[in-house]
Amino acid sequence: MRNQNTIKKQITFKGKGLHSGRIGHLTLKPAPEDTGLVFVYKDNHQRHFIPYTPENVVDTRNNISISNGKVVIRTVEHLVAALYGQRIDNCLIESDMNEIPIMDGSALEFVAGLEETEAVEQAKEREELRIINPVWVTSEDKFIVALPYNGLKLSYTISFPNSPIGTQTFNLDFSSESFQKKIAGARTFGFIEDLDYYRKHGLVLGGDFDNVHVFSKKENRSLNSPRYDDEPVRHKVLDLLGGIAMLNFDIKAFIISYKGGHTLDTMFAQRVMSTISGVQKVGGVYSYGTDTNYYYMLADILDLEKFPS
Ligand SMILES: [Zn+2]
Known part of the structure; x- marks a missing residue:
């Protein structure tokens, strides 16, 4: 078994959504052990947290879309493949658009960015x-x-x-x-x-x-x-x-x-x-939806003024 990894420092990508055609920004941030991959959709007033788990997938036609029941983020699949490929297990993925930029259609630019910011090994083992x-x-x-x-x-x-x-x-x-x-x-x-x-x-x-x-x-x-x-x-x-x-x-x-x-x-x-x-016990992602402390911890990392809805 290896240990869990996060990224050394935050990194931002800018690009166009394949389906929406809109331009958006994406910032990957380091996250503590057992966080998993958590999408954070940022609009003007609040942030929505959507852990990347099978139960949060809401649409699989032409892309993988995930939702917390309030907002949807589309086309997450190439970014999470890059994170899996680079063995980044814990990461906050802040997006100001409800689609992850398609970049050049592959995972190349995400991988290059992750290489640049480097992985940091954490104390806990990866399940x-x-x-x-x-x-x-x-x-x-x-x-x-x-x-x-x-x-x-x-x-x-x-x-x-x-x-x-x-x-x-x-x-x-x-x-x-x-x-x-x-x-x-x-x-x-x-x-x-x-x-x-x-x-x-x-x-x-x-x-x-x-x-x-x-x-x-x-x-x-x-x-x-x-x-x-x-x-x-x-x-x-x-x-x-x-x-x-x-x-x-x-x-x-x-x-x-x-x-x-x-x-x-x-x-x-x-x-x-x-x-x-x-x-369900492995990695603990399934408990996140109801774990208030977990959200406070994320809010701390993200320097939020307001508790997310
Ligand atoms: Zn694809």
Whole structure:
């Protein structure tokens, strides 16, 4: 087992929301042991705290959105994947926009920022969750299954027939190094033919060729330069790690995903939490919603004048 980590000093990012198209600021701040990853939405009058846990996920269509029942923060998945990849376990994530900036569509800029501010080891151990019996979720022909393994290994397969993406498989032996080298730079992708539909539904309003790897089914090609031949499946691995991050412990398993996505990733995290007895105690995130002292502690760190609602 390793010890928990936070970041050495705070770091700010500025960027555009993929879906909203609005510009916002994001500040990551160090947090004490057992805090987990906690989003703090800042508007003019108050702050809302939303721990990144499976129970706080409210929407998994086209992004992972979380909520405390009052405000929603969208598109959290790439940032939390970067934190998981860099093994930052405790962090306050202050945002003045209800969407996390998409940056270049990957986790590259978040990883670079985290590298710059550095990790700080804390005194307490990071809890581990070992899968000892298979755990799985399915939906139509899609599935995620986790098998016992002494480490974290991911195998991901996607299938987009009649498109330039086709079928791709990627295998990752997870470590911070392999995450940085093989996964962090893989961008969000989409088909140009789907854009009108998304825009009509108020989605991808901030999407452009600088933050989405765009494919054309009609022309059977990528419309901007790929970073890897199999960039789409690598991006899905990034998204899966963003889903795993909501578990708030180091999972030891061989996880196989076939045509997964945000919905299945979240279902998997929820299944893991509900299947394994005693999990609720690990990391303690589930008690945060009602723990007043915890909020006072956060308010202290954030230098709040007013107790959050
Ligand atoms: Zn993604």
